[in-house]
Amino acid sequence: METCVHCLNCKLRHMCFPSMLNQSEMSRFNGIIDHRRKVRRGQRLYSAGDTFQNIYVPRIGSFKTVLSSEHGAEHVTGFYLIGETLGLSGISTKRHIVNAIALEDSVACVIPFQQLESLCREMPRLQQHIYKLLSAEIAQKSQGMIQLGSMTAEQRVAAFLLNISARLGARSYSITELSLHMTRGDIGNYLGMTLETVSRTFSRFQKNGLIRVRGKNITLSDAHALNCL
Amino acid sequence: METCVHCLNCKLRHMCFPSMLNQSEMSRFNGIIDHRRKVRRGQRLYSAGDTFQNIYVPRIGSFKTVLSSEHGAEHVTGFYLIGETLGLSGISTKRHIVNAIALEDSVACVIPFQQLESLCREMPRLQQHIYKLLSAEIAQKSQGMIQLGSMTAEQRVAAFLLNISARLGARSYSITELSLHMTRGDIGNYLGMTLETVSRTFSRFQKNGLIRVRGKNITLSDAHALNCL
């Protein structure tokens, strides 16, 4: 745990909660945040069953969320990149329902939800941001269901790459150079296919000049073609 | 459109927003609701692209939400039974992103979201209810992704039946007698399989004594076995 968090000086403030707040609001928001959490690759930011107290924003690194079914199977329900918000799915049950696992050595800002909630009562724009986050997550999951339900493996992989690209772009990172820190197994699990199918699809895309694969680093060479599969 | 909505006298109030409010709060909540909407089978409650102004609670009947992809394909993203809440996915974009279509002749209460939002500022329990609804929808979609991603067609159909059963049970309806007003095509689309596979799976379940099929009416004879597939 680190202390002394200053949103004002944070390089990521324009892609985080403070982005919709004015200076005095940001200062009040900053007041409820007192630390960050360092999480090593493979370690958990929070676990299924934990009391829901905080939501988190990765400042360095990235995470996956994993839901364990009753039958012992595990399913990757999402990936969370720098500046995105994790933990919201625990609100309704007051407990987290997934494990959040770091895909690389990571650091996340810790936002106490109860204090955030009372702050929202006085700052409508903050409230609206929370709604947006929740609603966007519903839209994202719906999108995921479409991918899984009505697309071929090839289309799903293409949609996945474009989705990551767009999310990186929205946070001013390169939209062509992706570092996929999750394994092929994670991607396959998330997309509802085997890791072999993911690997084979990457290879086929590369052969056709749509992408370039160098281990976990993938270059999108022809995003348009990916979108038209 | 009907007028004169009185939550106090509504038979469904214990499974709706007012359930977590005291009498005076309920009365204020009631104040922002001034009508219901009647929607005939196959007609839309709202359409993708519509400005997001209201959320809805079916009082009679049920709905499906359909997302149209760019490529012209349509995908069923959810079913909404009596007392459940529709329309939340439009919050983030200020526009609805799906078409909400009545599965039978239906009536829904219309809740103006902006007024609901300001009411929330003064009634924390109402606020928490909204959070719960949003968060529960995320959980529901995540569950849906698991179904689509890592289950066989048989398991998906079983999970679907048990899910509907549980949701009816949560609203004090029979958990064994289901009226599925959606078509086999809708179910298949939602579950990521063809309507033929849905039909074949129902037939197989019936042959094995797990359910009884009489057109759209399905009886769960062995819920435990369905859960163990």
Add this chain to the structure above:
DNA sequence: CGCATTCTTGAAACGCCTCAAACTTGGTGG
């Protein structure tokens, strides 16, 4: 550097989809 993990690629097997035809249901009008 070495070992565990991850990734790639191949061949065979299986589950679901596609196409097709017959049957059932429910709403409409003669």
Add this chain to the structure above:
DNA sequence: CCACCAAGTTTGAGGCGTTTCAAGAATGCG
């Protein structure tokens, strides 16, 4: 009231995409 028609459902046969199983190659962390 029944015939009719459209919409929805059931069932079968064959084909295809994805999975499974397996073995070797490439990463990358300690």
